[in-house]
Amino acid sequence: MTAHVPPAALAAQVPDVSPNTLVLAVDEMHCGACLRSVERAALRVPGVISARASLAAKRVTVTYDPGRASEVDVIAALDRIGFTAAPIETAKQDRGDARQKYLLRRVAVAGFAAMNIMLLSIAVWSGEGGDMDPALAGLFRWLSALIALPTVVYAGQPFFTSAVAALKGHRLNMDVPISLAIILATGMSLYQTMLGNEQVYFDAAVTLLFFLLVGRYLDESLRVRARGEAQNLLSLQGGVATVIDADGTRRKVAAHALRPGDRLLVAAGERVAADGVVSAGKGQVDRVFITGETAPATVAAGTQVYAGTLNLTQALEIEVTAADTATLLAEISRLMMAAEQGKARYRRLADRAAQIYAPAVHGLGLATFLGWLAFGAGWQTALTYAIAVLIITCPCALALAVPAVQIAAASRLFRRGIMVKAPDGLERIAEIDMVVFDKTGTLTLGKPQLIDNEAVSDDLLARAAALAAASRHPSRGPWSRARSSGSARSCPLRDVAETPGEGLAIMTPHGEARLGSAAWCGAEGEESEGAEVWYRQGDGRPVRFRFVDTMRPDAAETVAALKRQASRWRCSRVTGPPRRAAARDAGIETWHAELKPAGKIAWLEARADEGHKVLMAGDGLNDAPALAAAHASISPATAADLSQRAADFVFQGAKLAPVAEAIGTGKRAHAMAIQNFGVAGVYNIICVPLAMAGFVTPLIAAIVMSSSSILVTLNAARLAGRGRS
Template identity: 55%
Template structure:
């Protein structure tokens, strides 16, 4: 790599200078060695500043695994067993609030399970006898008895961990631009210096020491300090610009990959949308019933109940509310049982369900009242998608949510290609399809279920509110309620890529001029070091131009 010619020049210059000192010679070049090391360390420092802590997202995912399970014995007694001792057919008891330790089927009990690991959706999913549940998800309000259906290593969580590890290994095979240039540049430099030494030694009357000095000058003047600074200097300027706008670049080669992206794949919940349900039909609802529903809803932490209590002030009446896991809430008002919850439990299962998020209020001297909710898109979602398309970037939507909901959002935002009901493996399969077509994809997601796809994609971004695993897997994390950082990051990456190629061009032009002069013997190692340093300064100054560009530059 680029360290080889630099190291060789430092060793030869220092060794030759030491030899000349012992001989009492007039010229030594220790300063050339020091200057070479100085610029090498500047480039290394700039590069290391961009490298985050080496944490594996797959390792972080394993924190979701339970370490033990409560097994129900044949005589009804309970005993705690390590996860690795569970076998299919065993019955496990899972209390409210506990993490489900393995994949299984509910035998008895009713509850709600946080299945965001699988679907990416923030709403808990009701489960009952016969329902499938998965390791790593969290049991809500009711106790469950679950029959184990898969070994720990065959669970959905284990599959996601394997997908993450496989994706990270694939990402590690990416070769950075500077290293690709060095593979060609370093051998040429070594051959040129060797040819210069051999030529002067064979074709002139100069002693071998002077011939070696000329060869060292060639080695120094062609030393790729400018090439070594070409990438990190631009990256630091780009990272600084993005940091000021709340965009954190975590990977040293993230911008290099993002600049080549031609397809952006979005997740839905929490990425294109806010990930927080809001009441949709407050204006059409009866104000008295809305206030009553808000009074009941404030006793629950269910996402829809919280959205309802945020949307209406309520009357402040003191109610005794009971929560029924998987069904809803009930209370007594004027001697009548009032229910707020799912349509079937509230007695309104008339077959008119349209797939919307909803709560029903029933039980009093009034017709059942329906409250509908939606997960509104981010304020600038449509604008960002239009901006990406204008820059020649294709846009797709992959979500674990219901296809009817995903399709409606895609239509509203102008996304032609979309898929719903996607599991983590489905998202990875689609990214692999795009890769096979020669596409460079950027995945943007926030959920636990998005982490494998984030690691698989050519580049990846995640909002700051995302799950920890997703933030670790992503190359770039952006803050704020808006999606505009996606456009800014791609634009800055493309600008940075242009400046990197300009820097390579400047470095090559310098070599085309300086190398013939050095080979001809008109340059001492000290002058060569000064010339090399000047080229490095020019490259760094060119990189700083990135901060002078208008932020609206789309690159």
């Protein structure tokens, strides 16, 4: 029983996939208009409670009442508006690769055609006013048409099919004005060629296609890499496991069919198919994706192992504790996807801007055409300027400004062992100017060793250990290690009440037994001797247990790096000489003593009132409210469940460096999002008036518009960098 913690409020921060939640892959989503159409179509299905689409992940998460709606109903609703959807579990893992190859083939064709048409166009331009025979110039224009027409039909398919699907669904997206501009430019050029006129823009149409396809290919590559990392994780779980039945027979079973209690045989060179505990055997395993450590870990009977762990040496027997979607591996993958499902502040801003801007493109094109006609220009000239406006006003750069950065940042952090849980976590961590560390389990490894168990009886140690086993705090670990190494044995107790920041209590025939702080156990007057836990049975005398914990190996180095990044840093929950020494060893000048959950929240609120934006790093059950209250928060992967739910980021491994990495990446992502907004804004402010005034030809419009989109994508790709997988 847990007191003082609002689990519902904390759990709401991370969406969990439940039996009435459907996740669909929708590859045809290309822009904010597509995203909104998918969400609206799903919400119109009777029984659908919510629908949330992610343009970055190209998937939609639908929550529905299974009594009123079904998976088939949702898929059919999306199909009616032109979107093909497939359950994420059954979607082919190579769909992204197929899409990349699809785009790459069209990039190659459009690039080859653009170069050849440009050579013909240059020949015609250089011969104008000179001695080029008009018949030869006409032949070159016909050759350009013969190259351009099949190229437009083939290479333009990604845009044409998307535009047709949008129009069938009675909506607009960014591919509609693009397709309109390409068709108008090609059609008008063919008409002018048939009449023998000189104003043809085959080069503009094909060059526009080439640059747009390059930008879309780069964007798709970034998305595929980000999605692939989560899918690659799940592939580590393997498809088949060897199960040992009660009679000793062995059989092959699909990994998703495993159940808690099953016994697995994992041979050397195989991966563990489920979470479990080693029941027989001893050997070494590779668990780099869990701990971040490349050195093999030794496991034996009683050791916890996780799905995806590679057995390096001897065969092991493992008793399954969690399988299929309940494994740590599946949880990590869900955490990655959860970060993509929500919409951060800048991303919502970009979506709203694109929503308003896309329909305005057609209005600006029509206004340009009618305006030039009103000023006495010929229809060919007016149409040429309108085509240039349609091309140059496409909000591609604006739509890509934030999603591209978020994908690159999340991908970078994942390769460094950090999972982004909150949709706006990157934005909030970029704003922090103060960091607060919990000591045990955050600055330290959270694996304290009981150092004076010889001074107490085995019976007393067993009773204290049984009470500690009911806690979800990492400090329960040393109790189990102490009693397993000695003669004491205990069984976990039920109906234990845990008070965050204080301790545990249970009623026994001999009175109330308490385990926790000195005040909790009635030992306020005792002098603190460092890391300690007290135990008291009924009216008996409180007994002290002393512990020693190990600092994370890079704590001081990480704090020094943090000081170079921001202005002030603090450490919470340090008290007494040993704890003061821990703060000093880590390079932290300011510390606070014995703060309870309410005290931590009050301290964070006081800092917020002063204008500070605080990052909280903690791992215990009593840290969960503070993690939820902080401006941004991060927890190690070993943290209690509620702490992980409340945190915006979860990091793996024994080192503290991921805290600095998360802050640094967040700040760089923030800067790049602003840069991308700037590129999109400056481009539109300068180029749209020039196009409407007739100073930009369709060819120049194609080059400038495509270049802005490619620049935004390449700028975001710089953030992904290189890191461990």
